[in-house]
Amino acid sequence: MSEDILRMRGITKRFPGVLALDGVDMRVKRASIHALVGENGAGKSTLMKILSGVYAHGDFEGEIELEGEPARFRNIRDSEESGVVIIHQELALVPELSIAENIYLGNEQTRRGIISWNRTNTKAAHLMDQVGLHENPQTLVEKIGVGKQQLVEIAKALSKEVKLLILDEPTAALNDSDSENLLELLKQLRENGVTCIIISHKLGEVLAVADEITVLRDGRTIETLHAVDDEVTEERLIKSMVGRDLEHLYPPRTPDIGETFFEVDHWTVYHPEHRDRVVVNNAAITVARGEIVGLAGLMGAGRTEFAMSVFGRSWGGDISGNLTLDGRPLRLNNVSDAIKAGIAYATEDRKQYGLHLDYDLRQNFTLPGMGKVSKNGVVDLHEVTSVSERLRSEFGVKAPSVYQLAGNLSGGNQQKIVLGKWVFTGPELLILDEPTRGIDVGAKYEIYELIHELVDQGKGVLMISSELPELLGMCDRIYAMSAGHITGQVDRENATQEELMRLMTLETASGGEELRQ
Amino acid sequence: MTIKTTAARPSLLRAVRNINLRAYGMIIALVSIMLLFQVLDVVMQNQNFITPRNLTNVILQNSYILILAIGMMLVIVNGHIDLSVGSVLAFCxxxxxxxxxxxxxxxYLAVLVAVGAGALIGVWQGFWIAYVRIPAFIVTLAGMLLFRGLTLKVLGAETVGTSGTYNSLASGYTVAGVDLRMPTLIIGVLGAVAYVLLETRSRARQARAGIAGSSQAAWVSKVVVLTAVILVAAYTFYSYKGLPLIGWILLVLVIFYTFIANRTVFGRHIYAGGGNEKAAMLSGVKTKQTSFWVFVNMGALAGLAGVIVTARLQAATPDAGSMFELHAIASSFIGGASMAGGVGTIIGAVIGGLVMGVMNQGMRVLGVATDTVQVVLGLVVLAAVFFDVWNKKRASAGPIVGIAPGGSGEAKRKNRGPDDSGPAGDDSKDEEPESVGTG
Structure with missing residues (x-):
C-alpha cells in the first residue's frame, strides 16, 4: 500500500467569473493529521467540497486518487461509501432528535424494515464511548453543548467507517477546554488509523496537532510543510498564507486615554425564561474616551449577555443596575433608546444577528442609522446610496458595488459592514463582540486598524473576545468575567494569558453553563 | 475615494437580458398571457381578447383581490401570513x-365604518401576533372562523342590499357627476410626462453624486417601455368608458403603498423585520410594533375590499369573500414574495393578481368551465414560482440582483451566497451585478 491515502492533482474549479482553484496539488499521508490553512477565499472549503463529492466529478478539472485508486464521486453518498466524511462548520444535526438517532440518521438501524431502537441506542453508545461522549444516547441533541455536538458529528462519521475525516473549522465555536478535548480525540483517531484533514484559522492549534500543513493562497497550493522537520512557527505560516510579512499581528498605537465617560455598576441580569437564574451578577465596568477595554471570559461566563443587556435590554429579564454616560444616568428600554444614547453593539453572530444577508450593502449599512438618511419618516434613497458608497470605501469593503448582497461577501467583508453600520449611527461607545471571529489574518489586521481609528476619535470601545492574545494585543485594560461575575481587571502592562485565565476560571463552580437559548 | 463605476459599459444584449429575465419577468409574463389569449380567441372564436372592454372587466372583477394583495404582500414581507382576510372582508x-x-x-361614513372595523380587527389580531407572539397562521386561522361566524351573526344569515353612490364605488365611471373618460387620457399623459421627468431628475442626481446606476441602455429602455405602458393603458381605457372609479382607487393605493414600502422608514422596517427579525431588532427596529401596524393595515384594507365587494354585489352576503385570502396569498407569491419573508414588492403583488385575473377572464371568454379554470390557476401558481426558481438556478453562482420587482423570493433565498471561503469571496472578479428596481 502506498504511503499516501490521498493524492489530488491539478484540481481546477471555476465559478462564473471566478477561478476558485487553480491547479491545486495535495497529498495526505495515511494515518496522519493534515492541516489545510489559508485566508478566507483561498479555496480551502471549495477543495474540500470537491474531495467530499459536493461538487460532482466532472464539475472540475484534475484527478483525485484515494488509496491509489482514482476516485470519481458524483455526490456525498459516493464519497461516504469510500470512507471520506466531511464535518462542516455549521453542524448538520437535528436538534430535536436524540444523539443516537442523529448518529444513525440516513443509515437507520432496522430489522425487517422497522427501526430497532435497541440496536440504534446500543451501537450509538459504543461509538459515543469511542469519542469520549458520556451522555445518554437518548438525550436530545439540543440539550447538549456545542462541544459535545461536535463529538456527535464525529461519532456519526465513525459509524460510516470513516477512513478520511475532514473537519472544517471544528473548534471555531468551542471554548478552550472543549477544543483541547477535540484535538486529543483527533490524535487518538490517528492512532486507530483514521486520517484527518483539518481546516482551521487557529494556527496555534494547527501547530499543536498537525503532522503536515498545506498552505493555500488565491486558489493555488503554496507549500506543504512538515510540522516538525520544517520547524514551522506561526509567523512562518502567516507569511506563507498572506504572501507578505505581517510586521506584527496588531497595528501599532499610542494610546491617548481621556476621562472615564461610561460606567456600569450593580448590573444584574436574570435569564429571560428561567427567572431564578442569575446570568450577570452585580457587574461593574468603566470605559474612558480613547480607551479599548477588553472583556475576557469562557463561553457561558455571561459576556455577551452582559453586553446585550446593556444595549437597550436586548437580552435578559429583571435587569437592574445603573448606567452612566458622560455623568448622566441612562435609562434604556430598547435598542433604539441605546442607539440614540450613543451606544452601539456589533454582535458576535454576524450572519444571524448582525446582517441581512439577502439585502444589499445599502440596506445593511443604513438600517440602524436610518434616521440620518430620512426626513419625517421618508427615506432619501440617494442619500442612502451615497452614504453607503462612502462607508464602503472608508471601511475597505471589497465588493463590486453597494448593490452587492451582504450574503455574497466573505466573513471579513461582512464584519466590516457590521462595523460600518454601527459607526454610521455615530456612537460614543462601541461594544464589539468577537469582532474577528472566523475571519482571516489580513482582514483581522484591517479590523484592528479600524478599531484604532475609532478610539483615536475619542470614542470608547468595549471588546469581547475569546482569543486572549487578541485582547492582550489590542486592549488598554481587560476585565475578566466568570460565571456572571466580573472577577478582576488587569491593565496592559500587567496582563498575561496566565493571569487572565486564572481570573476567568475563578468560582466557576457556581455554574457557568451555556446560558443563551 | 475609490468609487468604482459599476456596470459602466455592459453590452446592450446584457442589459436587455438582465431586464427581461429578472426585473420585468412578471410584466412580460402578464403581457405574454394576454397575447396568448388574443391568439386563442382569434383562432377559436374569431374575436379579439385584448379589447378595452375586457381589460376594464379584469380591473372591475379583481379590484378587491388586488386591494387585499397589497396588504397581504406587506404581511408576507414582514414574515407572517393572514388567512382571515376573506372573513374579515365579509364582516366589514x-x-x-x-x-x-x-x-x-x-x-362615505359607511365606508369609514368598514375600514375602521377592519382596522380594529387588525388591532385584535396584531396584538396576538406581535406582542403575545402566537404564530400568525394560527391567529388568523382562528380569525377566519371567528369573523365568518360574526358575519353570519350580524347578517342573521340574510343578505342586506345596498344602493346609491355606495355601489358606484365598485363599478362607476363618474365621480361627483364628472365623467372620467377625458381625465383618464389627460392624467395618463401627464403621468407619463411626470414619470419621465422624475426618472431623469433622479438619474441626474445619481450622476452628480458620482453614484453608478444601471447602464444607459438599460435605463433608457426601462423608461421607454414604462412610458409606453402608461400611455397605451391610458388610451385603452379612454377608448372604452375611461378608467373606472375603482381603477383610480387602486392606482392611488399602489402608488401610496409603493412609496410606503420603498421610501419610508416604516416600510423599510417591514422588510428588515421580515428578512432577519433578530438582526433588525438589534439594529433598533421596533419589530413588534412594526408587525402590529402591518396587521392593522391589513385589516383596514380588508375593510375597504369589503366595501368594494358589497358595492359590486349590491348587497352584503354571509358567504362573501370566501377563498379570497388564498387568491391574495397566491397573487403575492406569483408576484415574487418569499415564504420566509423579507422579499417582495407591492407592484409584484398587483401584477401577480392581474396574472390570475387575466387568466380567469381569458378562460371565461373562451368558455372554459369553472372547474378547469381552478385547475389551471392552481398550476399557474406552481409554475410561476417554479419558473423563477429554475431561472435563478440556471443563472446561479453569479451575483444575485438586488431588490427587483417580480421574481420569486424562494429563488432568491435558495441562492444565498457562499460562506466565508466560497467562490464569490473577497476579490472576486465577478460580473458586476446589474441593479434594477427601487430607482
Missing amino acids: GAVSAIALSEWGLPW
Whole structure:
C-alpha cells in the first residue's frame, strides 16, 4: 500500500467569473493529521467540497486518487461509501432528535424494515464511548453543548467507517477546554488509523496537532510543510498564507486615554425564561474616551449577555443596575433608546444577528442609522446610496458595488459592514463582540486598524473576545468575567494569558453553563 | 475615494437580458398571457381578447383581490401570513351595508365604518401576533372562523342590499357627476410626462453624486417601455368608458403603498423585520410594533375590499369573500414574495393578481368551465414560482440582483451566497451585478 491515502492533482474549479482553484496539488499521508490553512477565499472549503463529492466529478478539472485508486464521486453518498466524511462548520444535526438517532440518521438501524431502537441506542453508545461522549444516547441533541455536538458529528462519521475525516473549522465555536478535548480525540483517531484533514484559522492549534500543513493562497497550493522537520512557527505560516510579512499581528498605537465617560455598576441580569437564574451578577465596568477595554471570559461566563443587556435590554429579564454616560444616568428600554444614547453593539453572530444577508450593502449599512438618511419618516434613497458608497470605501469593503448582497461577501467583508453600520449611527461607545471571529489574518489586521481609528476619535470601545492574545494585543485594560461575575481587571502592562485565565476560571463552580437559548 | 463605476459599459444584449429575465419577468409574463389569449380567441372564436372592454372587466372583477394583495404582500414581507382576510372582508362589508341601509348613514361614513372595523380587527389580531407572539397562521386561522361566524351573526344569515353612490364605488365611471373618460387620457399623459421627468431628475442626481446606476441602455429602455405602458393603458381605457372609479382607487393605493414600502422608514422596517427579525431588532427596529401596524393595515384594507365587494354585489352576503385570502396569498407569491419573508414588492403583488385575473377572464371568454379554470390557476401558481426558481438556478453562482420587482423570493433565498471561503469571496472578479428596481 502506498504511503499516501490521498493524492489530488491539478484540481481546477471555476465559478462564473471566478477561478476558485487553480491547479491545486495535495497529498495526505495515511494515518496522519493534515492541516489545510489559508485566508478566507483561498479555496480551502471549495477543495474540500470537491474531495467530499459536493461538487460532482466532472464539475472540475484534475484527478483525485484515494488509496491509489482514482476516485470519481458524483455526490456525498459516493464519497461516504469510500470512507471520506466531511464535518462542516455549521453542524448538520437535528436538534430535536436524540444523539443516537442523529448518529444513525440516513443509515437507520432496522430489522425487517422497522427501526430497532435497541440496536440504534446500543451501537450509538459504543461509538459515543469511542469519542469520549458520556451522555445518554437518548438525550436530545439540543440539550447538549456545542462541544459535545461536535463529538456527535464525529461519532456519526465513525459509524460510516470513516477512513478520511475532514473537519472544517471544528473548534471555531468551542471554548478552550472543549477544543483541547477535540484535538486529543483527533490524535487518538490517528492512532486507530483514521486520517484527518483539518481546516482551521487557529494556527496555534494547527501547530499543536498537525503532522503536515498545506498552505493555500488565491486558489493555488503554496507549500506543504512538515510540522516538525520544517520547524514551522506561526509567523512562518502567516507569511506563507498572506504572501507578505505581517510586521506584527496588531497595528501599532499610542494610546491617548481621556476621562472615564461610561460606567456600569450593580448590573444584574436574570435569564429571560428561567427567572431564578442569575446570568450577570452585580457587574461593574468603566470605559474612558480613547480607551479599548477588553472583556475576557469562557463561553457561558455571561459576556455577551452582559453586553446585550446593556444595549437597550436586548437580552435578559429583571435587569437592574445603573448606567452612566458622560455623568448622566441612562435609562434604556430598547435598542433604539441605546442607539440614540450613543451606544452601539456589533454582535458576535454576524450572519444571524448582525446582517441581512439577502439585502444589499445599502440596506445593511443604513438600517440602524436610518434616521440620518430620512426626513419625517421618508427615506432619501440617494442619500442612502451615497452614504453607503462612502462607508464602503472608508471601511475597505471589497465588493463590486453597494448593490452587492451582504450574503455574497466573505466573513471579513461582512464584519466590516457590521462595523460600518454601527459607526454610521455615530456612537460614543462601541461594544464589539468577537469582532474577528472566523475571519482571516489580513482582514483581522484591517479590523484592528479600524478599531484604532475609532478610539483615536475619542470614542470608547468595549471588546469581547475569546482569543486572549487578541485582547492582550489590542486592549488598554481587560476585565475578566466568570460565571456572571466580573472577577478582576488587569491593565496592559500587567496582563498575561496566565493571569487572565486564572481570573476567568475563578468560582466557576457556581455554574457557568451555556446560558443563551 | 475609490468609487468604482459599476456596470459602466455592459453590452446592450446584457442589459436587455438582465431586464427581461429578472426585473420585468412578471410584466412580460402578464403581457405574454394576454397575447396568448388574443391568439386563442382569434383562432377559436374569431374575436379579439385584448379589447378595452375586457381589460376594464379584469380591473372591475379583481379590484378587491388586488386591494387585499397589497396588504397581504406587506404581511408576507414582514414574515407572517393572514388567512382571515376573506372573513374579515365579509364582516366589514356586512357592517358597512347595515350602516348604510339600516342606520341610514351616508355612503362615505359607511365606508369609514368598514375600514375602521377592519382596522380594529387588525388591532385584535396584531396584538396576538406581535406582542403575545402566537404564530400568525394560527391567529388568523382562528380569525377566519371567528369573523365568518360574526358575519353570519350580524347578517342573521340574510343578505342586506345596498344602493346609491355606495355601489358606484365598485363599478362607476363618474365621480361627483364628472365623467372620467377625458381625465383618464389627460392624467395618463401627464403621468407619463411626470414619470419621465422624475426618472431623469433622479438619474441626474445619481450622476452628480458620482453614484453608478444601471447602464444607459438599460435605463433608457426601462423608461421607454414604462412610458409606453402608461400611455397605451391610458388610451385603452379612454377608448372604452375611461378608467373606472375603482381603477383610480387602486392606482392611488399602489402608488401610496409603493412609496410606503420603498421610501419610508416604516416600510423599510417591514422588510428588515421580515428578512432577519433578530438582526433588525438589534439594529433598533421596533419589530413588534412594526408587525402590529402591518396587521392593522391589513385589516383596514380588508375593510375597504369589503366595501368594494358589497358595492359590486349590491348587497352584503354571509358567504362573501370566501377563498379570497388564498387568491391574495397566491397573487403575492406569483408576484415574487418569499415564504420566509423579507422579499417582495407591492407592484409584484398587483401584477401577480392581474396574472390570475387575466387568466380567469381569458378562460371565461373562451368558455372554459369553472372547474378547469381552478385547475389551471392552481398550476399557474406552481409554475410561476417554479419558473423563477429554475431561472435563478440556471443563472446561479453569479451575483444575485438586488431588490427587483417580480421574481420569486424562494429563488432568491435558495441562492444565498457562499460562506466565508466560497467562490464569490473577497476579490472576486465577478460580473458586476446589474441593479434594477427601487430607482
